[in-house]
Amino acid sequence: MKSLHQDWLANVRNDLLAGLVVALALIPEAIAFSIIAGVDPRVGLYASFCIATVMAFAGGRPGMISAATGAMALLMVTLVKDYGLQYLLAATILTGVLQIVAGWLRLGTLMRFVSRSVITGFVNALAILIFMAQMPELIGASWVVYAMVAAGLAIIYLFPYLSKAVPSPLVAIVVLTALALGMGLDIRTVGDMGDLPDSLPIFLLPEVPLNFETLRIIFPVSATLAVVGLLESMMTASIVDELTDSSSDKNRECVGQGVANISCGFLGGMAGCAMIGQSVINVKSGGRGRLSTLAAGIFLLLMVVFAGDWVARIPMAALVAVMIMVSIGTFNWASVRDLRQHPKSSSVVMLATVIVVVATHDLAKGVLVGVLLSGFFFAHKVGQILHIGSMSEDEGRVRTYKVTGQVFFASAERFVNAFDFREVIEKVRIDVSRAHFWDITAISALDKVVVKFRREATEVEVIGLNEASSTMVDRFAVHDKPDAVEQLMGH
Template sequence: MFQTLKKEWFSNVRADILSGIVVALALIPEALAFSIIAGVDPMVALYASFCIAVIISIAGGRPAMISAATGSMALVMVPLVHDYGLQYLLAATILTGILQFIFGLLNINQLMRFIPNAVMIGFVNSLAILIFMAQIPYFWNISSTAYIFVIVTLAIIYILPKFFRGIPAPLIAIIILTFVTIKFNLIMPTVGDLGQISKSLPTFLIPDIPFNFNTLSIIFPYSLALSIVGLMETLLTASIVDDMTETNSDKQRECCGQGIANIINGFLGGMGGCAMIGQSVINIKSGGRGRLSTFVAGMFLMFLIMVLGDLVIKIPMPVLAGIMIMVSVGTFEWSSFSYLKKLPKAMPLLCCLL
């Protein structure tokens, strides 16, 4: 038991801490964007990212995988928030966690083995494409400086590690280009343009809703959808991280852990969340391998909000866009083009129609 804890938490301390810092910086604009999608205050998404990351680092079954507020779950929440408001969303988040925990106990993760390889490849490639497309508004048709920042960011990420690996290249890119932006007062989109960040800690609360069957009938369909979407994305992301690190993970524990994280998260005022493939890839590419990297990502996120909030909002978005482009390129399964040649001729057309 002690050896397992030591291996999962303290076998890669320096790299885990640095990679966690990189992930935390990347989580902020993502969380702000997801809060806009869901129609909630930015802090609801930031609290969720902090709570879920910290809790899943302890309760989850896949070390080094990042879980936080996600776009896929935010899309499911939109009608609920629009029709009933934040308090019902928090209740739905708690119920989502309960359902996920039950699904974990029922070993629903075993269904993963029935998912065809083609579906896995399609999932990975579609996420890579969506990640790339989501970055375009942050540098396209803005200014020549924005293009330069993206190019410089990618150059740092791909070239610097050949000569220096002491600090993750994405972190160096963020620090240098943020300094340049502030020093020369460059005008371009920043993290602060996405939403207002208030320096406050999450507090325990019970959703202010009627506790009756009518309320349950309202939130249950959303919670069921959220629990299924969250577990699907989590289990597929866990399989991807397993392949990247050539290690195995406890999928049943991960399902239960996601449930625990969302239950606590709902009582702390956060929206539902699950594993994030983009941030998980950033973590792995930056050297993260243990639970400490996920824990640091959550804790440093709150540190950024509480202490360095005024500085964080000045981080230029083209730099973070460059980092996420790196993620999309690394995530895309380029071998899938050769895989298509092995499929029956009707299959590629069918996949496009679907």
């Protein structure tokens, strides 16, 4: 009961107002994303309503907004062009199934492998993309549009000094709409983006053959949509966690996204995922609970179906001002200042993530590059933490090597090169009590060292193996297996 109250009733007024602001900002984006995907605007609008509404109940992150997104729309273009809307609806349903499976496999826990530098780069790149997405509304526009955007930004940033009772983005939208209507300004409006639906969504089954050929067509698209959708949702959840100083259930979020996309496919919508821009708008406007997400979805549907004539008159300049505010608020400005102070590897990871995302407009590719670079730098750094010292004992007949550090694929070569195989000596003792062997490459390096010493007729004793390393040696080492040693020495 405590959790129920916290998620739904602890912040009713702010959640409802924040949901209204988000709904207004969602409308032109949903239409734009539909156009990108090559489908009717109502497909994106129905998707945004359905996904937001379902995620309010099924999602793992209260206060996060999920809907139709540009990242997902870009992946649908070829499928829609070659096979049409019905195959897209089928792909959306399969996307949801794959995401539910990912949640059951607890793949949400993989987020712990995404470094802070990657998240910062992801956030900064998304802020840049949000700003760039507003350029078509500004480039070549009249001075009136620039004046309206400037006025909108002034209201958004200055109104909170007068009152915080109402979200300033909502005030900006209402004031600029009234101003445009009152003065009869000839500027682009939401209605110019495309026709708004005039009816509620209905349940339908995709009209596609239920055979392996259909599966062959939609599975690659669905798999890509599932991965990109979950990746963007997990990253957004982590960002909202930080903004609200709270935690979220990433695995529940995976399942929730799946349920939402399945529902969406049966209601004539396109696949979607979490939206960092709208989530930031929600949080900045005071939204914290699941009620804000539910309100966004319901207000969106009510406005486009029952108040479409009024919504169509909202000037795009007002929504551009809101999205510029989101872009400015999303960008981590401290990360620019910290470029010189942070380790070079962290800065490189952050910048690489930003560059790849902005260049490709593909969040998944940017995050993948960032994660790979983080792994490379980490392996290199840990690989350097390996020290091997030696001492002569028993009047020079025995040499003891003491290994300290981590032995794995990145440090295996350094491990082998640290031993003097040319020294004429009776016995070598390798003390690994302060070392750990992590992988097959490390075990292979140990094999190589032992075999090389034995080739010089030197007795070798390995001491101090910890339990985990000992298990690896017992399973994969060959230096105690005569047949394998002969084969190794032959190579």
